[in-house]
Amino acid sequence: MITDMRTRVRAGDPSVFGELFDRYARAVYNHAFRLTADWSVAEDVMSATFMEAWRLRGRVAEEGGSLRPWLLGVATNLARNHCRSNRRYRAAAAALAASGASVVEVPDHAEEVVGQVDDRRRLAATMAAMGALRRAEREVLVLCLWDGLEYAEAAEALGIPVGTVRSRLSRARTKLRKLVDSELAAEKREPARRPRQMNGDRATAVRPVPEGHR
Numbered sequence: 001m002i003t004d005m006r007t008r009v010r011a012g013d014p015s016v017f018g019e020l021f022d023r024y025a026r027a028v029y030n031h032a033f034r035l036t037a038d039w040s041v042a043e044d045v046m047s048a049t050f051m052e053a054w055r056l057r058g059r060v061a062e063e064g065g066s067l068r069p070w071l072l073g074v075a076t077n078l079a080r081n082h083c084r085s086n087r088r089y090r091a092a093a094a095a096l097a098a099s100g101a102s103v104v105e106v107p108d109h110a111e112e113v114v115g116q117v118d119d120r121r122r123l124a125a126t127m128a129a130m131g132a133l134r135r136a137e138r139e140v141l142v143l144c145l146w147d148g149l150e151y152a153e154a155a156e157a158l159g160i161p162v163g164t165v166r167s168r169l170s171r172a173r174t175k176l177r178k179l180v181d182s183e184l185a186a187e188k189r190e191p192a193r194r195p196r197q198m199n200g201d202r203a204t205a206v207r208p209v210p211e212g213h214r
Helices: 002-010 014-036 039-055 068-082 086-099 108-114 120-130 135-146 151-158 162-189
Strands: none
Touching (some): 002 014, 014 039, 068 135, 068 151, 120 162
16 A cells, blocks of 8 residues: 555656645644744645655655655755754744743653653743754654654654664753753743733644644
8 A cells, every 4th residue: 555655656646645645744744843843834844845745756765664754854854944043943932932832742752851741831941942952953853752753764754874863862862851951940040921922813823733644
């Protein structure tokens, strides 16, 4: 079934790209959001991902598993163009954290990194800490821990060796844990601040929707 889908993608079958969109659009949007911390940019990246996938269809291997890692890799490359510096990511993350919105859902397999995210205080600290990571570390962290890809799948998405994925993820987990603890400790020393409201009526749109099939 998967091989047949890969064959249809390589052949440029328009209907199969509709199937890919229906199956993976939510996963691509969530991934783009986690990399950019901006819901509007994530929407742009999601749309561009499927257009770029059409252009790159000839590069899809004939054999392999789910096409989800490939699509997330395309989305990662596109997201880089929108968020070339950590400064921009930190600014977007800070705005979302200040809004008080639940901007990201951390599944069970990420608990070893950031602990149980059960309140907005830790959520805001996590978003701020993500902005302090190097882009390469943030990408592998999002793919492996939030998107749930295996090391080999993340390596496919990023076009790097599996060993590089392992080493980057190890560094990212250690740094993120320390950064979150530091953010929380700093917050305890500072007086409470009123959450900043977001303009418009789309503030609730920043919460990623449940992901689809792998």
